[in-house]
Amino acid sequence: MTILSSPSVTLPFRRPETALDGLTAEATAGVVSAASDIALVLDRDGVIRDLSVSSNDLARNGIGDWMDRPWIETVTGESRHKVSEMLADTAAGKPARWREINHPADDGEVPIRYFAFSAGSDGRVIVLGRDLQGSAVLQQRLIQVQQSVERDYLRLRQAEARYRLLFQSAAEAVLILDAPTRKIREANPAVARITGREEGSVVGQSFTTLLDASSAAAAIDILDSATSSSGSEAIKVRLANGDSCLLSASMFRHDRTSSLLVRLTPDAIAQGIDPNxxxxxxxxxxxxxxxxxxxxxxxxxxxxxxxxxxxxxxxxxxxxxxxxxxxxxxxxxxxxxxxxxxxxxxxxxxxxxxxxxxxxxxxxxxxxxxxxxxxxxxxxxxxxxVARRTPPVPVAPAIGGAVSQSVEQLTHLIGRVPMKDIVRESTDLIEKLCIEAALTLTSDNRASAADVLGLSRQSLYSKLRRYGLGDLDD
CATH class of the missing domain: 3.30.450.20 (PAS domain)
Structure with a gap:
């Protein structure tokens, strides 16, 4: 995972020759050790001549055994070019930059962020390192949390898709109303079919516009009863188009808002008549x-x-x-x-x-x-x-067509013949076509055909006998 950050601004010492003048070797070593989790002193050949480790995790990974070993031999294979580039840049006096390098360990790899700079005219190099294991663990946890969130989101999407499919495919009309205003928020396709309205035209309208005036009062009583209890008894109402159906309603809450789930069941479905x-x-x-x-x-x-x-x-x-x-x-x-x-x-x-x-x-x-x-x-x-379908008309006898037709025939054998037999047959087919093409290209000159195919003459004759190609009596 890549973490983007704004460019850092460095402010070096203004007068390092006076500010740090008089520091003893012990004090300098203490500063270097305190400023890093691991510090290496390399000679001009990149061999570790001294080191200090301030991190318990690094010490437990055997880093103290690096003495008198080339630094490049302590890293993983994919990090070796980074070590070479850092040492080359330091020798050339180029500006140093932090590089992330991995070291092999018993339980995986140890990531360390290094910074190298020249330590004198004799070619010594001081390398400061910061342990990234803690950051790697945090990044891994972040990735795991992100994957868990994505899995939960996928499960929610799948659950929503299932319920949306059920909502859309229901044979009875299903509507979702805003409880305080009684306006229609959602309606499935069956609403348009049962009420005779255009699909989507009822959204935003009052529920009572779907009903005949004689049934409006009873429907409002049912909705009021549903808002004060978990459900209500179904009653028979007449729609605005003159059809009759059963009306039932129940309330549910979502995102601190109250909604009503209303069902209109046509008489045919209510009486058990199969609409299909x-x-x-x-x-x-x-x-x-x-x-x-x-x-x-x-x-x-x-x-x-x-x-x-x-x-x-x-x-x-x-x-x-x-x-x-x-x-x-x-x-x-x-x-x-x-x-x-x-x-x-x-x-x-x-x-x-x-x-x-x-x-x-x-x-x-x-x-x-x-x-x-x-x-x-x-x-x-x-x-x-499909057994009685007319088979396709065979096409031109070109080699490319023969290959395509033969491959198509081989694919039809899948499931009927073991795969190893199909592979052997396809290999023999390709080998035979290559030999025929070579003989055609060389005008049946078998020595030239063997050179073209990269075969010995004896091997070519063996394959000619195997596939029955050419006249071998002469």
């Missing part, structure tokens, strides 16, 4: 197979096309059977499909096979989706038979 009867009729007559499973991939329901594919007699016979008994190559396809569904929530045009209960096998394409539910999430699979 038309969709169910279409699925029962469509030519593509359709099956719904639980998260354990056990069949909950299936349409007649799926029963025809699997040669099952009835929907009851298919119920609770494992889907992998019929769909996918064993131990391969369903794992891939499940991973895709769990990670992305959808799967499109996945090529696989379907097996009947008698062992017949046909090529199919699978499109699947996850239907989230807090109590019982389900998977929906649409299975299309």
């Amino acid at each position: 009867a038309t969709l169910t009729a279409v699925l029962s007559r469509i030519s593509d197979a359709f099956v719904v499973t639980d998260t354990d991939l056990r069949i909950l329901t299936a349409n007649p096309a799926f029963l025809d594919l699997t040669h099952l007699a009835s929907r009851e016979e298919a119920t609770n059977l494992p889907l992998d008994r019929f769909l996918g190559r064993p131990q391969i396809d369903l794992k891939i499909m499940l991973a895709q569904l769990r990670d992305h929530g959808a799967l499109r045009n996945f090529a696989t096979v379907v097996r009947s209960q008698f062992g017949d096998q046909e090529d199919v394409e699978v499109t699947a989706v996850v239907v989230p539910d807090d109590t019982r999430p389900t998977y929906g699979f649409s299975i299309r038979n």
Whole structure:
């Protein structure tokens, strides 16, 4: 993690020759030791001739054993160029700057920030270091906290997405009202469908504008009752468009504000009439197979096309059977499909096979989706038979086309043939095409073809016999 800071302003001593005049060697050594966690004295060859360590953590990491060793040998491999640059800059009299260098340790690496400067005409160099282990620990904790916050934020976003999906897909009208004013804050798409209003046009309006005048007073009583208790009994009201439905309300608080969750349930749903009867009729007559499973991939329901594919007699016979008994190559396809569904929530045009209960096998394409539910999430699979599709027209016999066509044929073997066999086949194919191209380029001169391919003549003849290329009788 990079921490940006404003440029520092240095103020050197005005008269160092008089201010520090008379300091003894012991006093100078004490100043150097106090100003740093580690201080090194190097000779002109970069060998450590003396050192002082003021940090207990550094002393425990064996830094006292560096005496008479080249400084560059005490650092990690990626830090060696920094040591070389610091020593070269000091010898050349260039302005020194702080550099972060890592040292190997038993439990990892020890980061130290160093500053080097010349200590006399004999080539000695004094290196001051500041231990960064405390800063590294703080940075690591900051990163961990940041990652924890990001994970919590991601969980909140996912939870919000699930509840937003539920809000948007509900068959009954769901509205969120401001409790004091009774104005509509949010409304799901079913509100527009049930009330006959344009989607989004009701937001900001008073809730009573959706109701017939004869039901407004009763609705206000229900809302008032919901604000003073956890919930209210559902009552029958008439909408402004003349339809009747059940009205229920409950209050919740968020960010110190009170809101009302209002539901309008049409009579058809309240009386148990299936609003999706038309969709169910279409699925029962469509030519593509359709099956719904639980998260354990056990069949909950299936349409007649799926029963025809699997040669099952009835929907009851298919119920609770494992889907992998019929769909996918064993131990391969369903794992891939499940991973895709769990990670992305959808799967499109996945090529696989379907097996009947008698062992017949046909090529199919699978499109699947996850239907989230807090109590019982389900998977929906649409299975299309592609065995009778017209095969693509073969293209020109150019080498590039042959490679593309052969590679496409090899990819279709995935799941049917072990990968090592596919790799061996593809290697042999490429090798054969390279030899044919070399023979064509050299007008069937095998010695030249061997040079082009970087092979010995004997090796080329062996491969020609292996692939049945050329006339080897001569």
